[in-house]
Amino acid sequence: xxxxxxxxxxxxxxxxxxxxxxxxxxxxxxxxxxxxxxxxxxxxxxxxxxxxxxxxxxxxxxxxxxxxxxxxxxxxxxxxxxxxxxxxxxxxxxxxxxxxxxxxxxxxxxxxxxxxxxxxxxxxxxxxxxxxxxxxxxxxxxxxxxxxxxxxxxxxxxxxxxxxxxxxxxxxxxxxxxxxxxxxxxxxxxxxxxxxxxxxxxxxxxxxxxxxxxxxxxxxxxxxxxxxxxxxxxxxxxxxxxxxxxxxxxxxxxxxxxxxxxxxxxxxxxxxxxxxxxxxxxxxxxxxxxxxxxxxxxxxxxxxxxxxxxxxxxxxxxxxxxxxxxxxxxxxxxxxxxxxxxxxxxxxxxxxxxxxxxxxxxxxxxxxxxxxxxxxxxxxxxxxxxxxxxxxxxxxxxxxxxxxxxxxxxxxxxxxxxxxxxxxxxxxxxxxxxxxxxxxxxxxxxxxxxxxxxxxxxxxxxxxxxxxxxxxxxxxxxxxxxxxxxxxxxxxxxxxxxxxxxxxxxxxxxxxxxxxxxxxxxxxxxxxxxxxxxxxxxxxxxxxxxxxxxxxxxxxxxxxxxxxxxxxxxxxxxxxxxxxxxxxxxxxxxxxxxxxxxxxxxxxxxxxxxxxxxxxxxxxxxxxxxxxxxxxxxxxxxxxxxxxxxxxxxxxxxxxxxxxxxxxxxxxxxxxxxxxxxxxxxxxxxxxxxxxxxxxxxxxxxxxxxxxxxxxxxxxxxxxxxxxxxxxxxxxxxxxxxxxxxxxxxxxxxxxxxxxxxxxxxxxxxxxxxxxxxxxxxxxxxxxxxxxxxxxxxxxxxxxxxxxxxxxxxxxxxxxxxxxxxxxxxxxxxxxxxxxxxxxxxxxxxxxxxxxxxxxxxxxxxxxxxxxxxxxxxxxx
Amino acid sequence: xxxxxxxxxxxxxxxxxxxxxxxxxxxxxxxxxxxxxxxxxxxxxxxxxxxxxxxxxxxxxxxxxxxxxxxxxxxxxxxxxxxxxxxxxxxxxxxxxxxxxxxxxxxxxxxxxx
Numbered sequence: 001x002x003x004x005x006x007x008x009x010x011x012x013x014x015x016x017x018x019x020x021x022x023x024x025x026x027x028x029x030x031x032x033x034x035x036x037x038x039x040x041x042x043x044x045x046x047x048x049x050x051x052x053x054x055x056x057x058x059x060x061x062x063x064x065x066x067x068x069x070x071x072x073x074x075x076x077x078x079x080x081x082x083x084x085x086x087x088x089x090x091x092x093x094x095x096x097x098x099x100x101x102x103x104x105x106x107x108x109x110x111x112x113x114x115x116x117x118x119x120x121x122x123x124x125x126x127x128x129x130x131x132x133x134x135x136x137x138x139x140x141x142x143x144x145x146x147x148x149x150x151x152x153x154x155x156x157x158x159x160x161x162x163x164x165x166x167x168x169x170x171x172x173x174x175x176x177x178x179x180x181x182x183x184x185x186x187x188x189x190x191x192x193x194x195x196x197x198x199x200x201x202x203x204x205x206x207x208x209x210x211x212x213x214x215x216x217x218x219x220x221x222x223x224x225x226x227x228x229x230x231x232x233x234x235x236x237x238x239x240x241x242x243x244x245x246x247x248x249x250x251x252x253x254x255x256x257x258x259x260x261x262x263x264x265x266x267x268x269x270x271x272x273x274x275x276x277x278x279x280x281x282x283x284x285x286x287x288x289x290x291x292x293x294x295x296x297x298x299x300x301x302x303x304x305x306x307x308x309x310x311x312x313x314x315x316x317x318x319x320x321x322x323x324x325x326x327x328x329x330x331x332x333x334x335x336x337x338x339x340x341x342x343x344x345x346x347x348x349x350x351x352x353x354x355x356x357x358x359x360x361x362x363x364x365x366x367x368x369x370x371x372x373x374x375x376x377x378x379x380x381x382x383x384x385x386x387x388x389x390x391x392x393x394x395x396x397x398x399x400x401x402x403x404x405x406x407x408x409x410x411x412x413x414x415x416x417x418x419x420x421x422x423x424x425x426x427x428x429x430x431x432x433x434x435x436x437x438x439x440x441x442x443x444x445x446x447x448x449x450x451x452x453x454x455x456x457x458x459x460x461x462x463x464x465x466x467x468x469x470x471x472x473x474x475x476x477x478x479x480x481x482x483x484x485x486x487x488x489x490x491x492x493x494x495x496x497x498x499x500x501x502x503x504x505x506x507x508x509x510x511x512x513x514x515x516x517x518x519x520x521x522x523x524x525x526x527x528x529x530x531x532x533x534x535x536x537x538x539x540x541x542x543x544x545x546x547x548x549x550x551x552x553x554x555x556x557x558x559x560x561x562x563x564x565x566x567x568x569x570x571x572x573x574x575x576x577x578x579x580x581x582x583x584x585x586x587x588x589x590x591x592x593x594x595x596x597x598x599x600x601x602x603x604x605x606x607x608x609x610x611x612x613x614x615x616x617x618x619x620x621x622x623x624x625x626x627x628x629x630x631x632x633x634x635x636x637x638x639x640x641x642x643x644x645x646x647x648x649x650x651x652x653x654x655x656x657x658x659x660x661x662x663x664x665x666x667x668x669x670x671x672x673x674x675x676x677x678x679x680x681x682x683x684x685x686x687x688x689x690x691x692x693x694x695x696x697x698x699x700x701x702x703x704x705x706x707x708x709x710x711x712x713x714x715x716x717x718x719x720x721x722x723x724x725x726x727x728x729x730x731x732x733x734x735x736x737x738x739x740x741x742x743x744x745x746x747x748x749x750x751x752x753x754x755x756x757x758x759x760x761x762x763x764x765x766x767x768x769x770x771x772x773x774x775x776x777x778x779x780x781x782x783x784x785x786x787x788x789x790x791x792x793x794x795x796x797x798x799x800x801x802x803x804x805x806x807x808x809x810x811x812x813x814x815x816x817x818x819x820x821x822x823x824x825x826x827x828x829x830x831x832x833x834x835x836x837x838x839x840x841x842x843x844x845x846x847x848x849x850x851x852x853x854x855x856x857x858x859x860x861x862x863x864x865x866x867x868x869x870x871x872x873x874x875x876x877x
Numbered sequence: 878x879x880x881x882x883x884x885x886x887x888x889x890x891x892x893x894x895x896x897x898x899x900x901x902x903x904x905x906x907x908x909x910x911x912x913x914x915x916x917x918x919x920x921x922x923x924x925x926x927x928x929x930x931x932x933x934x935x936x937x938x939x940x941x942x943x944x945x946x947x948x949x950x951x952x953x954x955x956x957x958x959x960x961x962x963x964x965x966x967x968x969x970x971x972x973x974x975x976x977x978x979x980x981x982x983x984x985x986x987x988x989x990x991x
Contacts, residue, residue: 016943016953017927017931019951020903020952021927023903023905023950023953024904024905026950049923050923050924051923051924052924055924056927059924059927059928060927060928060931062928063932063935064935065935
């Protein structure tokens, strides 16, 4: 018989046991009678010899080995029965728990998908990215193409190694002209990732060279869109950026380097000057650790290669080295602390929920004390009672957890969509068995947490004292436990409230900051010139001035400017600068954000001119090179002296005359600009960009437009007007500056909203907790209160008496919470840009809110206590 | 809790197995047989006999059938399974080894005292 059988047929087995024991007793009695004992005495002796039949039966049941399961089933049924009897209690506990576990599960699902799950490549832990490390600015640079080639050739530990860089363009054939994002990749890229192409083949090494036949790999999306997934796409032509490419492969669906891209071209076919420039660090490098090589060994080898490169090419590589870091780290970037922070916050909410339920359960356990004592008197073991209590809370936990998982399944998508910007690896966020396991253990842990206090109580009570005392008195220990729960809840709520308050104040403060530009009625958009003009620098210049002229003619447009970087949008160009003819040592060169613009830029963006002049139409390629600097750079480079008229040497631009000083622009966003490493800003005329860089600049130039009407209303007319003679000039990434400014605070606002919700929940739960505990405590003390009133206490005295008790708990809770909240505030300051941890006002406001709410929650039971009828209360005793 | 048997821990199981090895037998008869064979030296509290029987049945060392006794009543008759027989042999062997070892030690210590 299996245990399952035994469990299933336990009724029959019990009957048989009964029969077996009866047989034994009868035979024994019969033997005794045969020896001459009278019937009654024989029966009695036989019974005594066997011992209590019920006890023997219990032990036999224990011996069967399925006892725990039977008990579990029994406890389970009992729990369901008690829950059904008290639907209000069940609803409150289950919904509290479902909310807590649901929220925690959502956060864990995101963390699991983004941080924990291995990347979807073979042996993902061996994939690394390479960065150029500089002493002054840490490692936020790419690598130059010549350095990549040297590194690829020399490295033994990082094989294979591949490179890529950004490169979008206009697809003109087959179908309508459309701007698509693209990547230029070296031939080994797909084999580094270990990804096979869906159709066709990867680039061959001989195709990864200047002058090779133009070939292209397209994304699954583009294949579906432009070729409707046809097999004949391989080998067919694709018009891209004015050239005709042959499609040789189709990337598998979902393959992405960073962000989506539709077109992959061979990096080595790029003939731009910067491909030969060792100082142009724009290449992204990925590699796979060779068999048996550790990351540390690879680092050591890279350091060696980096040193050699620095010796051989000191101008480009001095004071910099190469570093590898796991690809996952690179992909996930800076969301890691935010995610853990949020998981921490929801865990606090769950903890408060648990404390709340524990105090409810405890209140119930105290009122069930007589029942428990009765069970002990009837022979239940202490262990058995503890087990019963724990079963009850485990059942609660699991039911709540199941509801929570349901909530999480519904809530996860909206949460990911709501995330500011794009969450890395968002497509991998889903409920899987890791998440279910997490939810199950969270539910069981919660169950254990809130079930422990009542369970331990059940075992520790003195039996007869309890039976004698009756259910009407409340002992000191349980009152202390209740107070402990309330204090814990308040302390946790303080932490969340203060965190939410600090974030709220931060968002308020940051939104009121001056971005340095006038963000109202400004539209920023990328422009992709007609591919036909890109071969000739003179034609490119003409095309750009045509773009500006045409845009000016659109009704509602006031002024138009071109610029390579738009404030608060992704994209940057850092250049070193110095003020004497001889450059300082490479590791001491300061870096400024350099932006090439057309003369109307100041007017469009509304940047204030502080000194001198801005550019005009005379600042051309054949005129004297000029730059305009911002006040931050003026302060850094020239101190108190007059900068206008001085000379400034800028990397890659050469010496130029400073003709003006303008206000600082918060390029890195409202929140992050103060902490940014590069805050100096240089502007130089787009007209003075040399011919050989024209094509490169054209690939990332943007247009900024100041309008007199709602900026989004000019988007369509602009699009139409700018189509150009050949109809293949396109606008993409169209944003208003207001959108960009607001997006630069999105993560702070998002955190504030979430923390606000969590804090609200915590406050609500804490108030319910206080309310519940006080209702319970006062109802237990009705006789005492009655006595007080009979002895002359007024209603007001009674209210004050109860409130004083709750005030005590509230203040201890606030005190404990304050210390924790101060630590939490420092953590926030470290993790969220723009947060200041010392905000006494915020602390004060949030704590007053809490105290008022808690007092309100305690006022209701206090008033109820004051309306006790003394006579009736005394008679109850 | 009921009083413990005077037998050393685990011996009751061994004795039950030995008695059941002689042929199918019901609980009451086992109790009688234990008392008789040991000439009343071994006092098995009858209360702990049945849990032991059920435990052994549970572990598959004993199997049970309901059969009629000579008086015509139905009783639960236990008999040894093949697994039970193997268990009996190993346990009996180890028991004998233990007894020999213990008596050796006892004799030696007597010799030492002289």
